[in-house]
Amino acid sequence: MNLPAGYSDDARTLWNVATALNRAAAAVSPGAAWLPPLLFFTDPDRTPRPWETAARLPAGSAVVYRAFGAAEAVETGERLRETTATAGIRLLVGLDAELAETVGADGLHLPERAAHRAIEIRSARPQWLLTAAWHGGETAPGGLDALVLSPVFAAGGVSASRPPLGAERFQILARGAGRPVYALGGIDAANAGRIGGACGLAGVDAIRTAFDAPSQIRT
Numbered sequence: 001m002n003l004p005a006g007y008s009d010d011a012r013t014l015w016n017v018a019t020a021l022n023r024a025a026a027a028v029s030p031g032a033a034w035l036p037p038l039l040f041f042t043d044p045d046r047t048p049r050p051w052e053t054a055a056r057l058p059a060g061s062a063v064v065y066r067a068f069g070a071a072e073a074v075e076t077g078e079r080l081r082e083t084t085a086t087a088g089i090r091l092l093v094g095l096d097a098e099l100a101e102t103v104g105a106d107g108l109h110l111p112e113r114a115a116h117r118a119i120e121i122r123s124a125r126p127q128w129l130l131t132a133a134w135h136g137g138e139t140a141p142g143g144l145d146a147l148v149l150s151p152v153f154a155a156g157g158v159s160a161s162r163p164p165l166g167a168e169r170f171q172i173l174a175r176g177a178g179r180p181v182y183a184l185g186g187i188d189a190a191n192a193g194r195i196g197g198a199c200g201l202a203g204v205d206a207i208r209t210a211f212d213a214p215s216q217i218r219t
Contacts (some may be wrong), residue, residue, distance in 0.1 A: 010189035010210035014038065015058055016196060017192040018201040025180055025199035029193075032180045032199045035129075035146055036062035036090055039182055039202035042209075043079075044068055047208050050076070051083045056211040059088030062129070064109045066094035066201075077103035084110060090129060097121060100128075107131070109148070118143030131182070136173050147177055148202055151185025152195065155207065171197040 003012050018037035026033035028112065038061040042050040054063050065080050067073035077093065081103045081190070084091045092107045093100035100108050107129030108121060115132035122130060122143040132140050134147040151162050152170045164186060165173065174181040180199035187195065188206040 001058060001060065006214075007015040007056075008210055008213040010206075010213065011056075013189040013194050013205065014192055014201060014203075014210055017195065019053060021183075021195065021198045022200050029199075031145075035180055035199050037200040038062070038207070039064055039131075039184075040150070040207045041184070041202060041204045042066050043204050044070055051079045053211055054080055054083045054089060055087060057087065057207075062092060062106075064092045064094060064131075066109075067096060067099060067104075068094075073099055074102055077105070081105065087141045092129060092131065097125075106211055107145075109133070110144075111149065112140070115140035115144065125200055134177070134181070135162065136169075138178075139177050144179060146180040146182055146199060147183050148182040149173060149177075150183075150202075152183050153186030153191060155185035164171075167191075167194040167196065170195065174198055 003015055022037040031069060039063045040053060040057060047218050063084055065077055077099055081091055090106040092109045093105045094109050095111060095114060097108055110132040112133045118130050119142055130144050131146045131148055132144050134140060134149045140147060151215060154164045174197035182200050182202045183195045183198040184202035187201055187203050192201060
């Protein structure tokens, strides 16, 4: 799906790369076609009004809402749910299954340390989309729809202390993971085209900036 008028060039690049990766992944693993090509990860500090970015995302994308114990978690989650449901976007909640249930989310994103819970969660909520963080070590156990491998490039946030994998190492790890893998960490419109072997793109700042930005008019 091509983006309509009103989107920045960076947004178009990210979406085009993400959907191309998703199609390529689906050709190898048909289940990947069900996965959203683009994952927007929220962050309390870097994305203080995540519903505004969510409202601009293309239909078929997903938001991963990471509340990190915020007092207003339910309020923000419900606002995101309202926005994403209207826009045809799936909503995942980070780690907190109770919060996901409360706001009517479509699934859960687990930190690497909690990936072992996926089978139990899958048994209780078979309809949920389940993803988990991965940093290239031993792959996570079963029950997951996809892994989110990071950091591909130098990144901020919680991945800032980890050395970047680089595009080549990312591709090797992704192809050996045995399940679909998203690329996360330092990815923007300038380097997204270097990604191979992923089922889609994930990000925080780059997605917020690209999709919040007005269309760039060339003269």
